[in-house]
Amino acid sequence: MTAPDTATRPPSPVPPDVEQAEAAIVEHYPRLVRLAYLVLPPALGRNRRVLTAHSLAQRALPRGRRDAVAAAAAVQGGIPGGAPGGVPGRRRDGTGDAVDSGYAYVRLRVLRTALEAGIPLTFRALPRRAQLPPLLPQVWGLRLFPRSGGAEELALDQWLATLNGPGRAACVLRALERLPEPEVLRVLTEAGVADPAAAVAESGDPANDALFASPEFDPCVLQARPTDLLRRRRLARAALAAGAALAVCGTLLALPGGGWGSDGAAAPPYARNAAAEQALDPAKLVRAEPALWRASSRTDFSTWPARGDRAADTALLRRALAVWARPGSSVVVSATPGTPAGPPMGPAQLLFAGAVDQAVVVLLYDGLRVVRYAEPRTGSAGAALDFARTDGASADTATALVLSRVDGNVRYLTAPWVTGAALRDLLKPGEAPVALKPTPDGVTPPVPSPAPAGSCTSWNALALTGDGTTRLITDLGELTPARLTSGAPGAERDVSEAAELGDWSRIACLLPSVRSHGVRTVNAWTYAKQPLPEGDGTATWLCTRAETWQGAADRVQAQFLAPGAPLAAQAAKAEGSPACGSREPRVLAGVLWKSRAGQWYVLAAGSAQFASLSVSGGGVNGSANGNRLAVKAPAGAQVDLSGKLTDGSKAGALR
Numbered sequence: 001m002t003a004p005d006t007a008t009r010p011p012s013p014v015p016p017d018v019e020q021a022e023a024a025i026v027e028h029y030p031r032l033v034r035l036a037y038l039v040l041p042p043a044l045g046r047n048r049r050v051l052t053a054h055s056l057a058q059r060a061l062p063r064g065r066r067d068a069v070a071a072a073a074a075v076q077g078g079i080p081g082g083a084p085g086g087v088p089g090r091r092r093d094g095t096g097d098a099v100d101s102g103y104a105y106v107r108l109r110v111l112r113t114a115l116e117a118g119i120p121l122t123f124r125a126l127p128r129r130a131q132l133p134p135l136l137p138q139v140w141g142l143r144l145f146p147r148s149g150g151a152e153e154l155a156l157d158q159w160l161a162t163l164n165g166p167g168r169a170a171c172v173l174r175a176l177e178r179l180p181e182p183e184v185l186r187v188l189t190e191a192g193v194a195d196p197a198a199a200v201a202e203s204g205d206p207a208n209d210a211l212f213a214s215p216e217f218d219p220c221v222l223q224a225r226p227t228d229l230l231r232r233r234r235l236a237r238a239a240l241a242a243g244a245a246l247a248v249c250g251t252l253l254a255l256p257g258g259g260w261g262s263d264g265a266a267a268p269p270y271a272r273n274a275a276a277e278q279a280l281d282p283a284k285l286v287r288a289e290p291a292l293w294r295a296s297s298r299t300d301f302s303t304w305p306a307r308g309d310r311a312a313d314t315a316l317l318r319r320a321l322a323v324w325a326r327p328g329s330s331v332v333v334s335a336t337p338g339t340p341a342g343p344p345m346g347p348a349q350l351l352f353a354g355a356v357d358q359a360v361v362v363l364l365y366d367g368l369r370v371v372r373y374a375e376p377r378t379g380s381a382g383a384a385l386d387f388a389r390t391d392g393a394s395a396d397t398a399t400a401l402v403l404s405r406v407d408g409n410v411r412y413l414t415a416p417w418v419t420g421a422a423l424r425d426l427l428k429p430g431e432a433p434v435a436l437k438p439t440p441d442g443v444t445p446p447v448p449s450p451a452p453a454g455s456c457t458s459w460n461a462l463a464l465t466g467d468g469t470t471r472l473i474t475d476l477g478e479l480t481p482a483r484l485t486s487g488a489p490g491a492e493r494d495v496s497e498a499a500e501l502g503d504w505s506r507i508a509c510l511l512p513s514v515r516s517h518g519v520r521t522v523n524a525w526t527y528a529k530q531p532l533p534e535g536d537g538t539a540t541w542l543c544t545r546a547e548t549w550q551g552a553a554d555r556v557q558a559q560f561l562a563p564g565a566p567l568a569a570q571a572a573k574a575e576g577s578p579a580c581g582s583r584e585p586r587v588l589a590g591v592l593w594k595s596r597a598g599q600w601y602v603l604a605a606g607s608a609q610f611a612s613l614s615v616s617g618g619g620v621n622g623s624a625n626g627n628r629l630a631v632k633a634p635a636g637a638q639v640d641l642s643g644k645l646t647d648g649s650k651a652g653a654l655r
Contacts, residue, residue, distance in 0.1 A: 017102075021062050024102035030220045031176070032057040032110050037146075037219040038172045038212065039114035042161040047143045048133065050219045055134030056113045060106040107177075111169055111191045118165040141232070142224045149216030156211050159204070166199035174200075175209035279344040280325055282317035285364075286349040293416050299395035299467070301351065301365045305416060307441040308354025310362075316353060319383075320362040320373035324348075327385055335387035336478050336518035338550030339369060352413055356404045356443070363401060363413065365390070370401060372479055388479035389518065389549040397520055399464050399471055402479050409446035410475050412462060414438055420465035423447050424472070425458045426508040429501035433463050450474055456509035469494055477516040480549070485523045489545075489585035492523045506561050506568045507544055513573075514546040514555050522546045527580075527587055528605035530628045534595045537563030541571075541605040543580040543587045556580045558589035558654050560603070572654040579654055588653045590615070590641045592633060602639055604629040610643040610651070 025032065036053035044052065116128050160168055166188060173184045181200060188196035215221055278284045285306075293303035310316050325343040327333050335341045344366045351363040351370070355377055362373040372386040390398070400412040414421060421444055422433035438444045450459045461474040461484060472495045473481040485492040486500040495504060507524055514522065528541040540561040547554045555575050559568035571589040578584035590604035602615050606627040614623035615631055618638045622631035633639070641653040 018062055020102040021060070021106055024106050025057065025060060028103050028106075029057060030218070032060065032107065033219050034212075034217060035107065035172050035176060036110050036114045038160065038176070038217055039111065039118075039165060039169050041118040041165065042157070044117075046146070050144050050146070050222065051137060051139065052117060052134050053114075053219050054137055056110050056117070057106075058136070059113065059129075060109040062105070062109075108187065108190055111173075111187070115165045115169060115191060115193070141227060143227055144222045144224055146218050147215045147221060147223055149214050152208070152211055153214050153216035156208055157216065163202055164199075166193045166196070167202035169193070170196075170199040170203035172212065174203060174206060175212040275346045276325075276343070278347050280318075280321045281347070282314045282321065284347040285317065285321075286347055287311075288349065290416070299417070300393040300398045301370060301390055302349065302367070303416070304349075304351050304365070304398075306350040306352070307413070308352045308361075309441075310353040310355065310360060311350065313353060316360060316362065317350070319375070320353075320364065321348075323373055323383055323385055324364070324371055330382045332382070332384045333387075334385075336389055336480075336516075336549065337553060338518055338548070339387045339389040341385075341387050351401070352403070352441070354441070354443075356411060357406045357446075359404060361403055363403075367391070370479055372401075372403075374404070386479050390480060391549070395467055396471060397480075397483055399466070399483070400462065400473055400481055402475060402481060403443060405449065406446070408449050410449050411446050412444045412481070414442040414444065414464060415466065416442065418442065418464045418466040422463045422465075424461050424463050426450075426461050426474075426501070426504050427456075427458055429498065429505045436462075450508075450511070456512075459508040459511065470496060474511070476511065476514060476519050478518065480520070482514075482519045482546070483521045485521060486525055487523065488525050488527075489523075489580060490582045492521075503540075503542060506566070507542060507559055509567055510544065510557060510559065510570060513557070517546065517553070517555065518548040518550055519546045519555075520549045527607040528627060530603065530605050530630070532563070532593070532595070532603070533601055533630050534597055534599070536595050539563060539593075539603070540568075541589065542568060543607075545580045547581070552576065554578075554581065556587070556654060558587055560589070560591045560593075562593070574654050577654065586610070586645070586651065588613070588641065588643050588651060590629075590639070590653060592635075592637060594635075600633050600635050600637070602629070602631045602633045602637065602641075604641050604653075606643050606651075609645050611646045613641070613643045615639050615641050 033053045036056045037049055040049045040052055042049070113129075119128070160171070163171070169188060169191065170184055173179045173187055174181075179187065184200055185196045188199055193199055287306040288303055290305040292305070293299060296303045321344075323331055333341060344364075346366075348364040348366045348371070351365055353362045354360070358377050359374045360377055364371045364373070368389065368391050370388045370390050372384075372388075374384040374386075376382070395415075395417070398415055399418060400414045403411040403413050405411075412421075418438075421436040421438055423436055424433040425431060436444050436447070444462070447462070448458075448460055450461070459474070461472050462481070464471050464473060472484040474484060476482050484495050484504065486495050486497075486503065487493045495501060503524055503526060511522070522544060524542055524544045526540055527543050530539045530541065531537075532539055542559045542561060544557045544559065545554060546556075553576055556573065556577050556579050557570055558572040558580075560571045561568040569591070571591045580587045586607045586609040588604065588606035588610060590602055593601050593603045595601065602620055602622075604613050604615060606613060608627060610627040612623060612625050613627065613629040615621070615629060617640045618633065620631055620633045620637050620639050622629065624630075627643075643651050643653075645651055
């Protein structure tokens, strides 16, 4: 909308005597409130427009008192048509009706403030009083709005909503005040409208002017409805609970010692702790010897040497340690599930510090977590702090860390025992991996992240050679990449055989379901092969188990791979289940499958521990000896699947 231009606003008419202005407001109050209601932006809502219109009309009273003689003299000199003497004169509105100077003044004030109320709030200027919710009048527990009109009034209200403030003002002055166009232009100019002619041109056809007097637009004749009663009750309860909490906190703070009671042998809160101070001292950082990993009995992150071109930058390391201990409001902090994000318990170990792409990265290790601190390479706006739990790491799971992700690419820092790196697309098992050339510090070139959002046309994994084996890892959106393995529970091995790569090519696109879940390893193994009914080939049943660093939220999936299908379908899933793992190396799952001839079957398969299977419910009833079952079923059947183990005990399906 076109905002009133206060910098070039024409001078207001000299205020009349305050008693005269008050009399004008009282006499013409419904007319002034209707004018304000129609000019206010409809986006405020009918309840707030009603209250704001009343507030603007009541605030039109001029400030201060002026004696009648001075007011009359001022009006005579400043308002055309003023009459000499002690009583302010009257002037014509262009239709022949006399307009009291007091009413003309308060009408102008109401119009100005209504136009100001429609100016959008910005951070560049202080809000004006008219732009804020009115202090008075106030209505609690009720919503007020004018009576509903007919279809013509509704159409007029919708059309007014399409106009800007000056356009609505021009309509109201013409229709409600019955002013001719020259008088409308004059009043709009006095109200501070930048382009009165455009506002008049926008005001539309006068044919519907009679509708402006409809009760639909009368904010003095109102209907009342209650506010949201349930929400009001919830707010009242919340306020009561907050008040009780504040009272309890105030009581506790008033206790001797500032809380529940004595802290025992603890030092005062202001006492300095030597271990905490050492954790913030860059000179106390632990730096492993470059060849420690060759002789150490441990092959985890504690044997990684300090690498990177900024490993000796004391100022950078001091910032990283300080942000770790006290991250500010501009620091973006993330942590894998089950990872504490608190300060270090003592001096941490430096793994890497250097410039990577457009950031400077510091990797630190405290025996429980790996922490990545990143700040912009130029400037000082913001920082990032990432935590990843790594307790129990070994040579198999401490092969690499993610240094950076930029533009869909990821860089890794490889372990010191890694001698070769190659990029492999899991969806193309027949293609040879592409060799990579890491820097002397072990930083890989940027490689595409696996499976960009919304597609799964490829899934990249990193094949790292070292310590006499080749391990396959992939990025699941966290600081620590996940290791991929194959084999039955308790006999997991690195993925290297063609058959194992083929299995992974069918299930790699299901890996997004375990992304950002704190995953350490993902193992996939074929637990059953099942000849399909009607000679439709042989299906493969696989089980995938994603084990996490915290060890309490492992995710298990059973997948069904039909012959000729490019990707496996998820048959069942569970979280926190021991199935398909070393503690419970068995799994049972089923699917509803349709043959090429159009017949539906319930197919089920269990691992080798199952001696028989049975299915019931949904119009299906059947059983089979062994660990595979196929029973005809109606389309959409919902069944219960169970099995009996070789030791005679019963076991249910994965869920």
